[in-house]
Amino acid sequence: MAKEVSKIADKIRQVQTTLAVINGKWKLPILLSMYSGVSRFRDLQRNIPNITTRVLSKELKDLEASKLVLRIVYDTHPVSIEYKLTTYSFTLTPVVDEMIKWGKQHSKGNL
Template sequence: MTTNKSKKRAVDCDCDKFILQVSDALEILNGKWKLPIMISLLFGKKRFKEISKEINGITDKMLSKELKELEMNKLITRTVYDTFPPTVEYAITEHGRSLNMVLVPLRNWGIEHRKKIMGR
């Protein structure tokens, strides 16, 4: 026999798990720049300056830091080609590409939200 108290504990437990799982994901994607970098790379491999030009306002130092963190979390790869000067290219991994199933609905929500707050 299940009591209301045990049902509440199960719901609280589920809520705690949900919060933890979402927090884990947000910790990896935390900040102003990681998602724009990921979106940029969803459209194909790019060199550092190409990413920098696509993302208005990001400094080279911040871009470098964010790329290292994304690489560390296996969301992107960094390939150095044996050229002079060295050519470095960044690409999204399959694991990183899986974010697309989250980004498309988030984008759609953003479009609808903007319409709502603009009174359209």
């Protein structure tokens, strides 16, 4: 019994770790909008309805800290900045695909 509880507690910790990285209203939409390739800040803002400049900036910093997004600064005038997904971010693809699948089923009422 104690071993079973320990396994459950470990699973809960792992889910909490995942949620700490991708949780929130905006992180997954940002990642999804970047799947097509490199993006500039304004492109992301246009692709994601209702996201504010402040929130997008904060979320991009969080995603960069989590090693899911790479920020590339070009030495141009004015300075040009692009964002792209890291190789590591693609490890989330199966998780995101399952979330999309589940969301489709849920919205159709096919539980």
